[in-house]
Each structure stands twice: as structure tokens, then as C-alpha cells.
Amino acid sequence: MASFTLQGIPVSRGITIGRAHLLRPAAMDVRHYLIAQEQVEAEVERLQAAIAQVQLDLQSIWAELPTDAPTELGAFLDVHALILSDPMVSEAPLDIIRTRHYNAEWALVTQVDVLSAQFDEIEDEYLRERKADIQQVAERVLKILTGSADQLPRALGVDERNANMIVVAKDISPADMMQFRDVAFTGFVTDEGGTNSHTAIVSRSLGIPAVVGLGNASQLIMQDDWLIIDSDAGVVIVAPSALLITQYRDQQAVLIKAKKKLGKLRKTPAITRDGVEITLLANIEMPEDAHAAIEAGASGVGLFRSEFLFMGRTGGEHQLPSEEEQLIAYKLAVQTMKGRPVTIRTLDVGADKPLEHNEHNILNPALGLRAIRYCLKEPQIFMTQLRAILRASAFGNVHILIPMIAHAFEIDQSLAMIEKAKSELRAEGIAFDEDIKIGAMIEVPAAALSLPMFVKKLDFLSIGTNDLIQYTLAIDRADHEVAHLYNDTHPAILQLLDMTVTAAERANIPVAICGGMAGDVKLTRLLVGMGFRELSMPAAILPEIKQEILGTNVRELEGSIRKILRTYDPKHIQEILVEMREQVFAI
Known part of the structure; x- marks a missing residue:
């Protein structure tokens, strides 16, 4: 071959x-045939039995999860169980059997096609990819119906x-x-x-x-x-x-050896050759991930994606994590980090992570009700989380990060909610950090273009580059037709980053990058040269980024950075970036 x-x-x-x-x-192109009226209920029962069997299978897989399994796997299993119990999946096909006399396989695929078409209209890349969840659940049911388990x-x-x-x-x-x-x-x-x-x-x-x-x-x-x-x-x-x-085996051996060598940098400070200290932080999804952050030598948690605590819940708002449950999770992460800062992002939930059992949440678009917009519309959910975060701040160094800020009133309302939560806790005699730091994510171009109204009211900024790039370039990274247009070094992106770091410096407040660019070693010298002093990334990538910083001289990057910010030629930008990485600096 x-x-x-x-x-x-x-x-x-x-x-x-x-x-x-x-x-x-399982083949989604199933047999299509009509059934007689007297066979309708038997066909309904056949589909119901297959759905019940898949629910049992998912429960069994969940029960057998090894203790060291990634936390995301359990959350995904919960999501699949939730989808399978949704009437749009579990009941609508039964109605199709009863009204159109379709066989069970045909009825299920027909309904899945309807739901898939709705998901195709969604702009948010993460959310549209959740269409695969519905298809995967349907395939498991089809495998039972057709006896084609793989x-x-x-x-x-x-x-x-x-x-x-x-x-x-x-x-x-x-x-x-x-x-x-x-x-x-x-x-x-x-x-x-x-x-x-x-x-x-x-x-x-x-x-x-x-x-x-x-x-x-x-x-x-x-x-x-x-x-x-x-x-x-x-x-x-x-x-x-x-x-x-x-x-490739030789390359693989080199990578394995290099990875072991990087592990020795765990306790080495991330300081450039000319003495500039860079703070390297870890992104985490669950409190248990804080251990990996410590092992990688992180100086703290730059982004705790709290929405993972809310995923896979059933039964609507009453089944959301309580204040006590959230407190336990946040407290675990904070105590694990032993005094290092832990930045907890408030609920960044959209339709991809439904909190209620209804179609509105399932189909919520990226430009719709999500993140801080959702929290301000659901103040009780927001208040419960804020109280839990504030209570956790009594056990360590906690920061609050508000996502998807675009308007001044969103900042004002968020700060007012935080003050209200503080007042309640004071009245109840519950301890918290009175001086807790509050920041906003810069991931909407409108925020990056109106920073003066933000920096006066906030303690720090954190740039979510994935969304900033997607919204700025109007590009869905999951769409293969336009994926080649996704460009993290587009001149517009670099200008927005420069504007943000400059505004933060003038206001004398910290600014971090917690998006994908922070974990790309090819861009480390660019970001450090532009003035960023805090980078947050997956823990596994941190040692490689640290090694790049140790070989960098910030002062000698200044000329290259000026050239990059003056040019709008993508090819020239790439040439300068390559030159920057090839530079060998003197102490």
C-alpha cells in the first residue's frame, strides 16, 4: 500500500x-418501513426498551470509572444520560411511531436529523459540536435495536x-x-x-x-x-x-527525553535572562486538577472554569450545586494551592451546558444569553455562587473573574451583586476576604476597545484569546470551510492585545492571558515582549513555556515587537516571530 x-x-x-x-x-442509514396499526405499541416498546438498556449501560460505565479517570469523562457521561432522558430524544420518536407508523430505527433517526439541523444553525463552535452528543447517544440506541454493537x-x-x-x-x-x-x-x-x-x-x-x-x-x-x-x-x-x-521513532525518543528534562524545572522561577519575572499559572476545570498544577510548578490557578461543577445536572434549578457543595469544591482547590492565588471564573454557561431541562438552554447561541448575561438574568444562581466563592476566600488567596464583559452596566451590576453577597455574609457572621480582587475577562472586541471604562472599576484583567480571536475575525474554528482563516497573529488581534496590556499598565493593574495563545510556545516571546507578565495554561504545557522564558531577553525583543506592531503584512509578522525564536540572547 x-x-x-x-x-x-x-x-x-x-x-x-x-x-x-x-x-x-452504527449506520445512521437504517432500514425504513411502515408498520401496521396493531404493531405500533409493540414497536414503541421496542424503542423504549433500547433506550432503557442504554441508560443502564451508561450507569454501569459511570460506576466502573477508575479513580484516576479524567473528571471530564464523568461529566460527559452525565450529559449523555441527560440527553437520553430529554423528551426531545426519548419521547418525540415514540410520537413519530404512533402518528406516522415508522419503524423504531427510522423514527429515531428522523428525530435526530431534526435536532441536528437545529444545531447546525448555531454559531458557537463548542455548542455546535454538542450535536455530536445527540448523534452518539442515538447510535448507542441504534446498536441495541440492530444488534450491531461495536x-x-x-x-x-x-x-x-x-x-x-x-x-x-x-x-x-x-x-x-x-x-x-x-x-x-x-x-x-x-x-x-x-x-x-x-x-x-x-x-x-x-x-x-x-x-x-x-x-x-x-x-x-x-x-x-x-x-x-x-x-x-x-x-x-x-x-x-x-x-x-x-x-519518527527517533523524534519520539527526543521528545520523551526532553519532557523528562523539563520536569526538573518544576522549582525553577520563570525569570528571563535579563531578570524579568513571569508568573506562570494553570487552568483547571475541577478542584482535583489543582494537584497537577502544583506538580507542574504553577504559581497559582489563573482560570478555574467553575461551570464544570454545574454540568450534567438533571431536574432543573433545584439540582444545581448548592452553596455548600460549591464551597467544598472551591475550598479544596484553594487549600491545595497553599496560599497561591486561585482565580475563579464565575459561571460561563451557555446552551452547551444546560442548567434547566428545556430547549431554550440546549439551543442557546454564542451571541445570546451566556456567561455574565445569563448570571445577571438569573441573580439567585449568581448570588449562590458569589457567596460560595467569597466564603472560600477565607481559606486562601481567591480572585473573582467575570466572563464576557462588554458593557459598563454589566460591571456595575456584577460589583453590586458582589457587594450584596458580602453584606449578607457579614450579617451572618461568616468570614471572607474583604479585599478580594475582582477582574474581567477581555474576550469581546467591544471590551478591548473601551478599556478606560473598565480599568477604573476593576482590580485586574484576563484575556481569553480563543473567544477574542473568534469574535474579532468572525471565524468559527470548528467550521472546516473557514478554519484556515483562524489566525492568532492577525494584525487586528495583536493590536487589541497591545491596547489591552498598555491600558492595564497605565492603570497599574495586572493583566493575564488565559486563552490558547498563553500555552503556545511559539508565541511566548511575543507575549512577554509585548509586556504580558502573567500567562495561564494547561498544567502539562507549563514546563515547556518556562523553558522558553528562561532563554528569553526582554530588552532585546523590543525592536522586533515594534516592527510587528507597525506592520499589517501577515507574512512579515511570521518572519519576525521566527527570527525572535531563533535569537540567542546574552545575559
Whole structure:
């Protein structure tokens, strides 16, 4: 077989070499036939039984989760169980059987097609990718109905056939990924997905190379084909030559050795060669992630995505995490960090993370009711969270971060809510940090363009570059048709970053970057040279960023930064960035 290369979206780091195992989905192109009136209820019961079996399967997988499984997996299983119990999935197909006399498979696929079409209209990339959740749940039901369950091979010991298995699929559901704990697998390749797909999130959590969004890889790759995944480049090489395998094995060995060497930098301060100290922080999703932050040598938590505590809840508002439950989670993270700062972002919830069991939340668009807009519309939910965060501040160094700020009144209302929460706690005699720092995320271009009205009222700023880039360039990173337009060094983005760091310096308040740019080593010298002194990223990336900082001389970057901010030629910008990384600085 001739070798060929596929290009996709890189979502994790590293190189892996192994055999392909194709995970075939249940065919959504099912048999279509009409059933007789007297068979309608029997067909309804057949579909109900399949749905009930999948619910039991999900519960069983959840119960068997290993203690070291990534926390996201449990949340995704909860989401799938929630979808399966939603009337739009569990009851609407039954109505189709009764009214149109469709067979069970046809009725289910018909309803899934309706829901999928609705999701295709959503602009937010993360939310649109949640369409895959509904399809994955439907596929599990179809497997029961058609008897076509597809399983991964169980590991029988490491040999040439099952060692370094690479899973190839159209998409991979969280429930299917649970099978991997018993298999010697080292990589993922999927046709679908983007930077926020389940495969992307879990592969980063597990530290496993993955490339997604390849289009038709599962059709081009054959069972047991040798594959090379270069997840840094987003490349999958199919049927590589022996020479190419040897070359990549050598690169893989170098990366493994370099990773071990980086581990020795854990206690080394992130100080440039000319004495500029850079604060490296970790992004976390759950309180348990704080341990990984400590192990990586983080100086604190720059972004605690609190919405993960709210995901996968059923039963509406009454089943949301209580003040006490939130307090326990925040307190755990704060105490784990032992005095280091913990910045907790308030609920950044949209339709992708529904809090109530209704269609409005499921289909909420990126430009609609989300983040601070949602919190101000639901003051009781917001107040409960603010009280929990404030109470946690009695146990360590806590900061509050407000997401998606775009208007002055949003700042004023948020600050008023925080003051109200403080007043309540004082009246109840409950301890909290009276001087807790409050900041805003700069991720909407309107905020970056009107910073003077923000910096007077806030203690710090944090730039969410992923959303800032997406909103500024009007580009959905998950849309393969326009993915090539996503550019984190677009002149407009660099100008907005420069405006933000300059405004923060003038106001004498800290400004951090907690988006994807902070964890890209190719951009570290650019950000440090522009004046950013706090970078927050996934803990696993932190040692590599620290090494880059240790080899940087800020003063000698000044000329290059001025050139970058004066040019609007993307090619010239890239040339200067390459030159900056190649510079060897004197002390």
C-alpha cells in the first residue's frame, strides 16, 4: 500500500506510532418501513426498551470509572444520560411511531436529523459540536435495536498487533472512550470534531496525541494500517515506510527525553535572562486538577472554569450545586494551592451546558444569553455562587473573574451583586476576604476597545484569546470551510492585545492571558515582549513555556515587537516571530 498523509486539526501534543483500529459507528442509514396499526405499541416498546438498556449501560460505565479517570469523562457521561432522558430524544420518536407508523430505527433517526439541523444553525463552535452528543447517544440506541454493537479489542498482552493501538473513528463518544482503559492505545484519529470536541478534551486530559477534523480518514484508513500521528503538526501519515517510522521513532525518543528534562524545572522561577519575572499559572476545570498544577510548578490557578461543577445536572434549578457543595469544591482547590492565588471564573454557561431541562438552554447561541448575561438574568444562581466563592476566600488567596464583559452596566451590576453577597455574609457572621480582587475577562472586541471604562472599576484583567480571536475575525474554528482563516497573529488581534496590556499598565493593574495563545510556545516571546507578565495554561504545557522564558531577553525583543506592531503584512509578522525564536540572547 502506498503511503499518504492526512492533514487535520492538532488538539494535543506529541508523536505516536501504531496500528489502526477502526471504531465503526452504527449506520445512521437504517432500514425504513411502515408498520401496521396493531404493531405500533409493540414497536414503541421496542424503542423504549433500547433506550432503557442504554441508560443502564451508561450507569454501569459511570460506576466502573477508575479513580484516576479524567473528571471530564464523568461529566460527559452525565450529559449523555441527560440527553437520553430529554423528551426531545426519548419521547418525540415514540410520537413519530404512533402518528406516522415508522419503524423504531427510522423514527429515531428522523428525530435526530431534526435536532441536528437545529444545531447546525448555531454559531458557537463548542455548542455546535454538542450535536455530536445527540448523534452518539442515538447510535448507542441504534446498536441495541440492530444488534450491531461495536467493541474495541481487549488487550491480551503487548504484541505487534495490539501494542500502540490508534483508534480511528468518525467520532468517539465519552462512553466508548471508557473501553480504552483496558486497551493498549496511544492515539486518536477522527473525521469530525474541533478544538473543543470530546476527543480533543479527553486526549489533552490523558496526554495522548490526537488529530481531529480529518474529514474522511475513517474511510481512507484500513484496519491494522500502520499510522504515525504528529499531533503538533496535525498530521497523520498512513502506511509509512520503514525509514519514516525510524525517523519518527527517533523524534519520539527526543521528545520523551526532553519532557523528562523539563520536569526538573518544576522549582525553577520563570525569570528571563535579563531578570524579568513571569508568573506562570494553570487552568483547571475541577478542584482535583489543582494537584497537577502544583506538580507542574504553577504559581497559582489563573482560570478555574467553575461551570464544570454545574454540568450534567438533571431536574432543573433545584439540582444545581448548592452553596455548600460549591464551597467544598472551591475550598479544596484553594487549600491545595497553599496560599497561591486561585482565580475563579464565575459561571460561563451557555446552551452547551444546560442548567434547566428545556430547549431554550440546549439551543442557546454564542451571541445570546451566556456567561455574565445569563448570571445577571438569573441573580439567585449568581448570588449562590458569589457567596460560595467569597466564603472560600477565607481559606486562601481567591480572585473573582467575570466572563464576557462588554458593557459598563454589566460591571456595575456584577460589583453590586458582589457587594450584596458580602453584606449578607457579614450579617451572618461568616468570614471572607474583604479585599478580594475582582477582574474581567477581555474576550469581546467591544471590551478591548473601551478599556478606560473598565480599568477604573476593576482590580485586574484576563484575556481569553480563543473567544477574542473568534469574535474579532468572525471565524468559527470548528467550521472546516473557514478554519484556515483562524489566525492568532492577525494584525487586528495583536493590536487589541497591545491596547489591552498598555491600558492595564497605565492603570497599574495586572493583566493575564488565559486563552490558547498563553500555552503556545511559539508565541511566548511575543507575549512577554509585548509586556504580558502573567500567562495561564494547561498544567502539562507549563514546563515547556518556562523553558522558553528562561532563554528569553526582554530588552532585546523590543525592536522586533515594534516592527510587528507597525506592520499589517501577515507574512512579515511570521518572519519576525521566527527570527525572535531563533535569537540567542546574552545575559
